[in-house]
Amino acid sequence: MTDHPAGADELIFTRVFDAPRDLVFRCMLEPEHLTHFWGPAGVSTPLDKISVDARPGGVFEAVMVNDADGSAYRMRVIYDEIVAPERLVWTDPGSGMTTTSTFTDLGGRTEVRIHQARVPAPMRAPEAQAGFATSLDRLAAHLARLASNEGGTI
Amino acid sequence: MSVLDATFTALADPTRRAIVARLALGDATVNELAEPFDMSLPAVSKHLKVLERSGLISRSRHAQYRPCHLEREALDVAADWIEENRRIWSERFDKLDRHLRDIQRPAKPHEEDQTR
Numbered sequence: 001m002t003d004h005p006a007g008a009d010e011l012i013f014t015r016v017f018d019a020p021r022d023l024v025f026r027c028m029l030e031p032e033h034l035t036h037f038w039g040p041a042g043v044s045t046p047l048d049k050i051s052v053d054a055r056p057g058g059v060f061e062a063v064m065v066n067d068a069d070g071s072a073y074r075m076r077v078i079y080d081e082i083v084a085p086e087r088l089v090w091t092d093p094g095s096g097m098t099t100t101s102t103f104t105d106l107g108g109r110t111e112v113r114i115h116q117a118r119v120p121a122p123m124r125a126p127e128a129q130a131g132f133a134t135s136l137d138r139l140a141a142h143l144a145r146l147a148s149n150e151g152g153t154i
Numbered sequence: 155m156s157v158l159d160a161t162f163t164a165l166a167d168p169t170r171r172a173i174v175a176r177l178a179l180g181d182a183t184v185n186e187l188a189e190p191f192d193m194s195l196p197a198v199s200k201h202l203k204v205l206e207r208s209g210l211i212s213r214s215r216h217a218q219y220r221p222c223h224l225e226r227e228a229l230d231v232a233a234d235w236i237e238e239n240r241r242i243w244s245e246r247f248d249k250l251d252r253h254l255r256d257i258q259r260p261a262k263p264h265e266e267d268q269t270r
Contacts, residue, residue, distance in 0.1 A: 018258075037247075037249030040242045040244075041249075
C-alpha cells in the first residue's frame, strides 16, 4: 500500500496487482469476486449479502461479518460512474465521501488507485495523518499551514 | 450526528483547524485566539461553540476569561478512524491479491503462495 501526497481534501491508496486490467476491474464490481476480499482481515462478506446494481445511481451494498463474534456491519454506497475497465466511482450518502477507483493497465499488471475525496478534514493529507497518529505537534504545524494557505476555502 | 461526524465537521473549517493548532500549544482565551485572524470576537466565538459541541475543546466555567482547552482524546478518536480506514484498504487489497493469484493459478503454475 502506497500513500501518495494528495490535495487538501483527498486521500489516495495505490496497489499494483499481477493480473490483467479487465480481471481486476471485474473483481471490484462483481459479487462473486468481491466476496473473496471485500472484508478486511478477520471479516467475511457472504456472497448472498452483497448486492451490486452496476449503473449510475445504482446501489452497492455489502454486509461484513466479523468472523470472531458474528457482529455485522452494513456498507451502502451509490455508484456515480462505471466505466469498464477504467474507473469506478461511488459516494457514501451518509458521509458524502466519494471513492474513485482507477484501473491502469501496466502491460499485464494493473495499478488500482483508490482516491477518496471530500474526506473528513483529519484524513486529508499524509502530514495530517502522521500528525494524528504520532504527534499532535506535527499536526498543529500542518493545520496552521493549511489554514494560512487555504484562505478560508476547502 | 455521531461524535466522530461532529469531530470531522468541526475540523472541516480552516479557521477551526487553526484554532485547534493554536490550542495544541496551550490553553488560550477567546481574545488570544481571535488575534491572528481578521475576525470579530463573535465570529470566533461561533467557531469555538462548534468546537465545543464536537468535544474537541472545553472551556472553563470558573475562570474569569474562560480559557479554551484542547481535548486531545477527541483528536485520538479521529486518528483511530484514519488508521482504521487505511488498514481496511490495505487488508482488502492483500486479500484481492491472493484472490487474483488463486483464480489465475492455471495460467501461472510457478506461483508460490498457496494461502487462501
